Amino acid sequence: MSSSVIRTLGLKKYFSGQTKALDGVDLDVRAGEFIAVMGASGSGKSTLLHLIAGLTRPTSGEVLIEGHDPAGMSDNALTRFRRRRIGLVFQRFNLIPHLTALENIMIPLLAEGKNRKNAIKRASELAGTLGITGQLDQFPDTLSGGEQQRVTLARALSLDPAILLADEPTGNLDSLSSQRICEILDRLCRDEKRIILLVTHEPSVAVWSKRLLILKDGRLIADRPTSDFQDAHHLAAAYQQAVEDRSDKKERKCAE
Ligand code: ADP
Numbered sequence: 001m002s003s004s005v006i007r008t009l010g011l012k013k014y015f016s017g018q019t020k021a022l023d024g025v026d027l028d029v030r031a032g033e034f035i036a037v038m039g040a041s042g043s044g045k046s047t048l049l050h051l052i053a054g055l056t057r058p059t060s061g062e063v064l065i066e067g068h069d070p071a072g073m074s075d076n077a078l079t080r081f082r083r084r085r086i087g088l089v090f091q092r093f094n095l096i097p098h099l100t101a102l103e104n105i106m107i108p109l110l111a112e113g114k115n116r117k118n119a120i121k122r123a124s125e126l127a128g129t130l131g132i133t134g135q136l137d138q139f140p141d142t143l144s145g146g147e148q149q150r151v152t153l154a155r156a157l158s159l160d161p162a163i164l165l166a167d168e169p170t171g172n173l174d175s176l177s178s179q180r181i182c183e184i185l186d187r188l189c190r191d192e193k194r195i196i197l198l199v200t201h202e203p204s205v206a207v208w209s210k211r212l213l214i215l216k217d218g219r220l221i222a223d224r225p226t227s228d229f230q231d232a233h234h235l236a237a238a239y240q241q242a243v244e245d246r247s248d249k250k251e252r253k254c255a256e
Contacts, residue, residue, distance in 0.1 A: 004028040005162060005195055006052060010061035013047050013218075021047040023218035024061070031162070032193040034186065036206035036226070038239055039215035045199040048215065049165045052197065053086050054078050065163070083108055087156030091168035095140040095151060102127070102136040105154045112159060126154040130184060146177025153184065163195045164188065170205050182208040203236035214242050 006029035013022040022044045029035065037045050050056045051063055054070025063070060065085065070078055082088075095104045102123055109119035127133045130150040140148055149169060156164060166185070170178035186208050188194045200206050207226060212235070214222035222242045229235035 003030070004064075005031050005066055006197075007064040008048075008052070008061065009064075011048075011051060011058055011063060012060045013044075013051060013056065014059045020218045022051065022058075025215075025218075025220050027213075027220070027223075029195055029197070031195060032189055033211060034189040034196045034209045035198065035211045035213060036209035037197065037199045037213045037215060038201065038206055040243065041201075043215040044218040045215055046167055047218075049167050049197065049199060052163075053088060053165055054082055083112065084159050085161050085163060087153075087159075087161040087164040089149070089152050089156050089164065089166040089169045091171040095148060095155075097140055100137050100139055101132065101143065101147075101151045104140070104151055105136075105158055107155060108158045122158060123154065126157055130154050131180075144177070145173050146180060149173060149177070149181055150184070153181070157188070161194070163197070166196065166198045168199055168201070170200065170202065175204070178202070178205060203232040203239065206239075207232040207235050212239075214239060216243055 006027065008025050008027045011022055011025040012020070014020050025048060037048065039045050047056070051058055052065070054063070054073070057071045068081065070081065073081060096107070102120070105123040105126060106119040109122055110116070114122070124133070124136070127136050130153060132147055132150045132154065135143055135147050135151075140151070143151065153169075164185075170181050173181065182205055185196050185198065189196050189210075196209075198205070198209060206212060207229065209226050212222065212224050212226050213220060226235070229238055
């Protein structure tokens, strides 16, 4: 078995000493895993992604990415490490409006010191993979939501990261564009052995993953192979049940 690429140990993040956004999460992720993270709003999903990306530091516990602890790096080292090893895709596309799609995809490449010619070559290759070659000269506000998200994805993949963290990447998309993004993510895992950690509240998106994590009140309450579920309806029902079971147990414990 290959070793973990992402490992979290007793990971906690408390805000203002009161809010337990994440309350002790242990997780091991291996190369090529496609993982969906589900949970109610406020259950700690984004916090988990932010901690893995080193965008925020844990209150206690540890994150190890390929054996490195982002919390122990200087800001400069962390920025470089993140740029090279971790691609980030969020619900809001965060594209720069006055740059074309091509120029947006090229940003990390130029920031890493690649020359313009090589950056254009790499950006064009990615645009081909993601099916947006015809849109490269357009500005973001002339693109559909699905196209904008594919530009964001191309930008996140430009430096060939081992890990792609996606926070509700299909949240603003119609169901067809959403499924198209899922197909691309699936391919990135299968063919390129990238890790995808995808936060979503949509069972029709989560069902594309191979492993389902459910968070509740900052704790991991389920970690199951997605093959346990026949389809998105079945996954949605199992998700509801996991969340409710946990509430029942908590209530019973309080009553005892
Ligand atoms: P989710 O992504 O599952 O909706 P989050 O990880 O965003 O949940 O948030 C988990 C909890 O932590 C919530 O109660 C949220 O209000 C709180 N939280 C998140 N970020 C901050 C912050 N920067 N300051 C204070 N509280 C925060």
